[in-house]
Amino acid sequence: MMQFFAALADRIDAVLPQTQCTKCGFSGCRPYAEAIAAGTAGINQCPPGGAIGIDRLAAVTGRPPLPLNPSHGVERPLHVAIIDESLCIGCTLCIQACPVDAIVGAARVMHTVVAEWCNGCDLCVAPCPMDCIAMVPVLPVRAWNDDDARWSRARYEARGKRLAVERAEREQSLLLKAQSKLVELSGRDDLAPEESARKRAVVQAAIERARARRQPTAKP
Numbered sequence: 001m002m003q004f005f006a007a008l009a010d011r012i013d014a015v016l017p018q019t020q021c022t023k024c025g026f027s028g029c030r031p032y033a034e035a036i037a038a039g040t041a042g043i044n045q046c047p048p049g050g051a052i053g054i055d056r057l058a059a060v061t062g063r064p065p066l067p068l069n070p071s072h073g074v075e076r077p078l079h080v081a082i083i084d085e086s087l088c089i090g091c092t093l094c095i096q097a098c099p100v101d102a103i104v105g106a107a108r109v110m111h112t113v114v115a116e117w118c119n120g121c122d123l124c125v126a127p128c129p130m131d132c133i134a135m136v137p138v139l140p141v142r143a144w145n146d147d148d149a150r151w152s153r154a155r156y157e158a159r160g161k162r163l164a165v166e167r168a169e170r171e172q173s174l175l176l177k178a179q180s181k182l183v184e185l186s187g188r189d190d191l192a193p194e195e196s197a198r199k200r201a202v203v204q205a206a207i208e209r210a211r212a213r214r215q216p217t218a219k220p
Helices: 002-015 029-038 050-061 093-097 146-186 193-214
Strands: 079-083 103-106 109-113 133-137
Touching (some): 002 050, 029 050, 093 103
Antiparallel strands (some): 103 109
């Protein structure tokens, strides 16, 4: 049963637009695909996919096609984000929100959008405290297509790998600092035995938590 569910979710995910825009009400295309496979989400909740996407989902799932649910948005041509660089304060919130690393910049440095990478998900607009990001149609006007979806998926997966490496590096740095602190505490003779033991226990607990986070999650 689980294999059938996973295989169905794979087929559904393969026909989604991979914008990761969350307009469907889920955190990304894969969670939405799994919800459709489980029967807990409709096939008409994806504005980027539009009517063609709904027809594809209907073919995969065997469900009847439905009009796009307007509570999730409206179908529109491909848009990309642009940043008014004269207003940008370099807060990095849009960079953190972008699921495909299409925004470049750094803290307190002007940001800009790599238009060729932007998938029009809109996720960068809401976090911007300066309201300096706008979504504009791509010219010539066109719809999102399968090539766009493949590139968007590749960039989304690449971003996930980058974030995983950065998390691992941070965890390793924290672990090394905690181990150094434990050695330092063990060598101090200016602390009462009870206070030294308490502090070492706190640091040791932090080390154990860091080690646990570094362990791969067991699959059921």
